[in-house]
Amino acid sequence: MRFNSLLAATAAVCSAIATPALAHSQWLLPSTTILSGTGNGVTVDAGASTSPFFADHVAMNLDDVKVWEADGTEGKIDNPARGRYRSTFDVMVDKPGTWKIGVEQSSVSGSFMLDGEMWRVGSMRGRPPMGAGLRPGAPGGEAPGGRPGQGGPGGPPPEGGRGRFDPAHVLATPADIPANATDVKLSERISRNFIFVTADAPTMTVFKPVGKGLEMEPITHPGSLVADEEGQFRFLVDGKPAAGVAVTVVPGGKRFREAEEAQELKTGADGVLHVKWPIPGMYWLSAELDDHHPGDPRAAERRMSYTTTLEVVAP
Amino acid sequence: MKSKVLPAVPLLAAGTIASPAGAATVSVTIPRVAVAEYHKPYVAGWLEPADGGAARTVFVWYDIKKGGNEPGTKWLVDLRSWWRKGGRSLRLPADGVSGATRAPGTYQIPLPANLPAGQYVLKVEAARESGGRELVSVPITIPGKGGSSSGKAELGAVTIR
Numbered sequence: 001m002r003f004n005s006l007l008a009a010t011a012a013v014c015s016a017i018a019t020p021a022l023a024h025s026q027w028l029l030p031s032t033t034i035l036s037g038t039g040n041g042v043t044v045d046a047g048a049s050t051s052p053f054f055a056d057h058v059a060m061n062l063d064d065v066k067v068w069e070a071d072g073t074e075g076k077i078d079n080p081a082r083g084r085y086r087s088t089f090d091v092m093v094d095k096p097g098t099w100k101i102g103v104e105q106s107s108v109s110g111s112f113m114l115d116g117e118m119w120r121v122g123s124m125r126g127r128p129p130m131g132a133g134l135r136p137g138a139p140g141g142e143a144p145g146g147r148p149g150q151g152g153p154g155g156p157p158p159e160g161g162r163g164r165f166d167p168a169h170v171l172a173t174p175a176d177i178p179a180n181a182t183d184v185k186l187s188e189r190i191s192r193n194f195i196f197v198t199a200d201a202p203t204m205t206v207f208k209p210v211g212k213g214l215e216m217e218p219i220t221h222p223g224s225l226v227a228d229e230e231g232q233f234r235f236l237v238d239g240k241p242a243a244g245v246a247v248t249v250v251p252g253g254k255r256f257r258e259a260e261e262a263q264e265l266k267t268g269a270d271g272v273l274h275v276k277w278p279i280p281g282m283y284w285l286s287a288e289l290d291d292h293h294p295g296d297p298r299a300a301e302r303r304m305s306y307t308t309t310l311e312v313v314a315p
Numbered sequence: 316m317k318s319k320v321l322p323a324v325p326l327l328a329a330g331t332i333a334s335p336a337g338a339a340t341v342s343v344t345i346p347r348v349a350v351a352e353y354h355k356p357y358v359a360g361w362l363e364p365a366d367g368g369a370a371r372t373v374f375v376w377y378d379i380k381k382g383g384n385e386p387g388t389k390w391l392v393d394l395r396s397w398w399r400k401g402g403r404s405l406r407l408p409a410d411g412v413s414g415a416t417r418a419p420g421t422y423q424i425p426l427p428a429n430l431p432a433g434q435y436v437l438k439v440e441a442a443r444e445s446g447g448r449e450l451v452s453v454p455i456t457i458p459g460k461g462g463s464s465s466g467k468a469e470l471g472a473v474t475i476r
Contacts, residue, residue, distance in 0.1 A: 032392075034392050034395075034398065034403075035392065036388050036389055036390070036391040036392045036398070036403070037386065037388050037389060039384065039385075039386065039389070040389060198403075200403050200404070201403050201404040202403070224399055226396075226399065313395050313399075314395070315396065315450075
């Protein structure tokens with residue numbers, strides 16, 4: 001029994017810390033990435049599942065999906081809809097060049113101790129923090145010395161024996177952390193998930209690095225990938241070539257073959273990733289990098305990810 | 316003699332073409348396909364310098380008349396190799412290059428007279444609605460050596476002389 005409860009406590013902590021992206025990959029699946037003329041659009045499926053592009057788990061939240069037109073100006077999505085297993089939206093690509101569509105997120109999350117109890121900072125798995133915010137009785141609120149989580153009108157009372165966290169012990173942002181907090185452990189997370197759609201000749205404007213977090217600059221343009229030619233992509237961290245970045249490359253359609261065909265690759269010293277394509281098709285590519293150079297000074301570490309979907313045509 | 320040579324040279328969309336003496340000519344055969352729903356294929360031919368460099372489109376046949384929301388140009392991406400090698404940066408219609416789709420038969424197309432001497436690969440790609448897609452490559456040397464190859468489904472013989 002003791003072992004079991006210890007295990008449960010460990011599992012609770014682990015699940016709070018683990019990045020959900022590892023278990024269920026978020027993916028964007030465009031109907032095509034190559035268009036002739038400017039009278040067309042693409043329709044995009046968006047979801048998260050173990051195997052890329054199989055809509056069998058959860059739909060993606062479309063609130064943060066943005067469109068960058070070929071010249072970098074902001075575009076828009078049409079017909080957004082959320083289904084049970086995947087969301088969907090359209091983008092009319094009415095100007096020539098390469099467009100960028102996707103999600104860019106940055107957040108700081110973690111935990112701290114206060115009066116012997118653990119608190120969390122930041123939302124968990126995209127859910128809005130429960131009982132978050134500064135309320136009377138919450139730390140830093142109007143009731144100095146009051147025990148956090150007690151007397152606060154928001155949030156249910158602590159439940160005994162279920163994990164370490166009182167659901168009321170969640171703060172929205174690091175700015176709310178009280179001065180007498182100890183063991184503050186914060187990590188910054190910057191994640192990107194983009195697809196690229198090219199009408200007529202490809203352009204490079206949307207790949208111009210912003211110089212923050214993990215980014216990708218193609219050497220082989222995403223609109224020019226072909227199965228018998230190696231794909232080359234330079235990864236950058238804070239605008240500089242990122243060596244040793246772990247990148248997973250998975251072709252879609254896993255159900256219709258024996259092996260997963262996933263490739264676990266690493267960028268070279270010049271930040272360049274070399275990818276061979278075993279088959280033509282849509283590929284899910286995701287790069288992860290952790291370091292200790294967060295942009296937010298209160299965070300000790302930084303977790304970065306860059307995900308894209310690439311269309312590789314047959315020669 | 317005259318009547319034997321001239322009919323073999325079709326009129327391209329741009330109008331008359333005169334094959335200068337000595338310039339190479341490619342003949343392309345579009346095979347007859349026995350299917351209930353037949354659409355004439357989109358076909359493109361282009362030259363790639365053997366040592367790399369920009370491809371040069373020699374001809375592209377597509378549905379030039381279809382307009383509206385889904386103009387004939389929409390499906391040019393189905394000629395996926397040609398699209399990547401240069402089609403996507405070609406402004407259409409292109410004088411002396413683009414033209415209407417062709418019925419099954421054999422067509423003679425002159426290669427550009429001003430081609431720099433050297434080694435090339437002539438590529439011909441065909442894509443058919445409700446049908447397949449095929450790419451045929453023929454290495455050639457300008458001036459001089461021609462060559463021949465053949466497709467299996469969407470293209471017949473491709474011969475340069």
